[in-house]
Amino acid sequence: MSAFHGRAIDAIRRIPRGTVATYGQIAGLAGSPRAAIIIGEILRRQTQSADLPWQRVINKEGRISIVNMQFPAALQAELLRSEGVDVREVNGAYHVDLTRFLWNGS
DNA sequence: AAGGTGACTAACA
DNA sequence: ATGTTAGCCACCT
Numbered sequence: 001m002s003a004f005h006g007r008a009i010d011a012i013r014r015i016p017r018g019t020v021a022t023y024g025q026i027a028g029l030a031g032s033p034r035a036a037i038i039i040g041e042i043l044r045r046q047t048q049s050a051d052l053p054w055q056r057v058i059n060k061e062g063r064i065s066i067v068n069m070q071f072p073a074a075l076q077a078e079l080l081r082s083e084g085v086d087v088r089e090v091n092g093a094y095h096v097d098l099t100r101f102l103w104n105g106s
Numbered sequence: 107a108a109g110g111t112g113a114c115t116a117a118c119a
Numbered sequence: 120a121t122g123t124t125a126g127c128c129a130c131c132t
Contacts, residue, residue: 023113023115034114036114037114039113040114041112044112064113065114067113
């Protein structure tokens with residue numbers, strides 16, 4: 001695990017219940033604002049070893065962009081709703097209003 | 107060892 | 120509005 005990787009995990013664990021963060025936001029907190037895509041790479045395999053609020057990470061558009069069969073978007077939406085995040089569904093796509101639920105980073 | 111590929115995104119054409 | 124490009128860096132050939 002690299003330093004960036006470790007810092008990214010820490011940042012994700014810091015996301016408060018009931019809020020969401022973007023890949024870019026986490027990358028920034030981990031020290032590399034332009035490495036957003038790496039956050040997805042990390043989650044793509046870190047998901048199973050729980051103790052990580054992976055469901056709170058979505059893309060800049062406020063959409064769930066997960067592509068993992070083990071952990072489908074429907075599950076992510078379900079988990080977010082269970083902690084109070086309003087997830088809207090529009091034919092298979094899930095949206096979150098970032099103006100209301102985006103974590104302020106502290 | 108070297109190159110391709112992304113759960114991304116900002117900048118450009 | 121829509122499409123491409125360039126950074127980023129962990130992983131997998």
